[in-house]
Amino acid sequence: MSRTVKLAIIPGDGIGAEVVAEAEKVLDAVTEGSGVAFDKTRFSLGAARYLETGDTLTDADLDAIKEHDAILLGAVGGVPGDPRLKDANIERGLLLKLRFSLDHYVNLRPSKLYVGAPGPLADPGEIDFVVVREGTEGPYVGNGGSIRTGTAQEVANETSVNTAFGIERVVRYAFDLAERRRQKLTLVHKTNVLVHAGGMWKRIVDQVAQEHPEVAVDYLHVDAATIFLVTNPGRFDVIVTDNLFGDILTDLAGAVTGGIGLAASGNINPDGAFPSMFEPVHGSAPDIAGQQKADPTAAILSVALMLDHLGLTGEAQRITRAVETDIAERGDASRTTAQVGDAIRTRLQA
């Protein structure tokens, strides 16, 4: 009963390597003796690689990555304003290209306020929801362009593309998740302005809702949703939303639950046709890179999401519990990236 998981690791730029090192530490510890071996391949991708070779993500890279069962990514992105990166868009060329090429149509972002986590809200109450962000459509498709670029007559368009196929599959995923949680689903969009895309989201949610009579469904405009995230985040269980709204809501959600240093995410292809990818929500933070200042917790929780996705739910829970205890007891002491990883690893063994 031994199983081998082929894991692609993309440490990336900035603090990526540091947080991924701790994530691996915890992964190794939790799977030790479990009968599951992780066969790791490291991919050197990101701004650094681009500066060296001019490549962001080649077809060969992509083909090699596809040979894996899962991907663990640290963070990508060079120093903002670096003139050598002026014509590169590492985010689009690497991160979004991976999400789109690997059909990561579920961008799963849990938000939980752990006991002891420092948050900005005076009276947060219990916060425990999951944002199911669509990952392959919407304003992220790259269907934009401009004419008379750089002149006073420039016109630049960006087109959000949305399909019933793409919405239905992510909505179904969200309802299934809501069934396993507190049976509440909130659609977030802006139907009164984006009437065509919004109307389709609403129609499909209403249709799929009929198959889930136990799930209570409501709808919020994205602007109103941000209000509730700071005044009553406890009202949310599962949020399903489009790519751009999901991007915005999950950063805000990360902030209200103690900071983006704790926020994990999975870019999931539920069909299993392509490997899913797990990454902290935070960026590469080049300003603190290499200084052991980054909190690896988000990367470690991303490993838990990965293990859960791979069916290793017991191992995933052990990590989550170890993190929970670590947060509850961490206090104000400042620790290095490695110290946080070590502490969580130690708690695993407890």
Place this chain on the structure above:
Amino acid sequence: MSRTVKLAIIPGDGIGAEVVAEAEKVLDAVTEGSGVAFDKTRFSLGAARYLETGDTLTDADLDAIKEHDAILLGAVGGVPGDPRLKDANIERGLLLKLRFSLDHYVNLRPSKLYVGAPGPLADPGEIDFVVVREGTEGPYVGNGGSIRTGTAQEVANETSVNTAFGIERVVRYAFDLAERRRQKLTLVHKTNVLVHAGGMWKRIVDQVAQEHPEVAVDYLHVDAATIFLVTNPGRFDVIVTDNLFGDILTDLAGAVTGGIGLAASGNINPDGAFPSMFEPVHGSAPDIAGQQKADPTAAILSVALMLDHLGLTGEAQRITRAVETDIAERGDASRTTAQVGDAIRTRLQA
């Protein structure tokens, strides 16, 4: 030295009429004996009018409104889910039609945390910034459509249209405002994903910045901006952003500064070719309509923005100060809509 201002009043739906009544009360009191007379015309527009006549905003309505110097609007929108409104989109057909037809390219939304205002943040610090939201372009233009609508093969697109002309004028307005404030301007967009529109915004901000060497300029992605709004709102002075991002940020900003019941806004045509329109950021709240439960403060502060726009800065300041004192001293006592209006009017006279 008498002057007459022709004011169009659109109470609208739900709590609109109640909050506008208090706004008028305060307007009348502050301009009494000032030599400026307000010649008011009331327009019955909104969901109620639509249900009666089938009209949302006719050409005749629009022509009549254009004859005025300014517009005061309460709130529009019927009861959510009202089947009779199924095919109407009062927001698009009335509110957005007014903003677009009257070329309200500056949507001005100040955010200030008044002493005594209840906010959700544990440690908000001083909050005093203004969002300059573009009002006539972006994803709000209505350039969307769908094919195979209602089927499993539906494709729905929404196109954000952005012009150098449209961006430059609102960016110039924002820089001028920053000059008169704390000389700080933050562009919010999502340049790493919406590369064409975002790139143009960035380029124009960089260009206009050269004419304002005293103004410190920075840039935030919209997702990061929401984080700062809850972790360090004091960092903002003037935010300039597109129509959709401005919609989202200002609701969140309203929430962190004590609720949408205090948030005022101006839809401004700085050229003066068309009347500008002033309205609370909140909606029509049909659930509490007619119950004297709504806070008219946002509508009253919208009158102050209007007076300021009309050059009646002394009167505008008197209102702002009266509101400030009222908020500082209001405590927890629950007051009716009219009682709040009366209290603010009384403080004006002090």
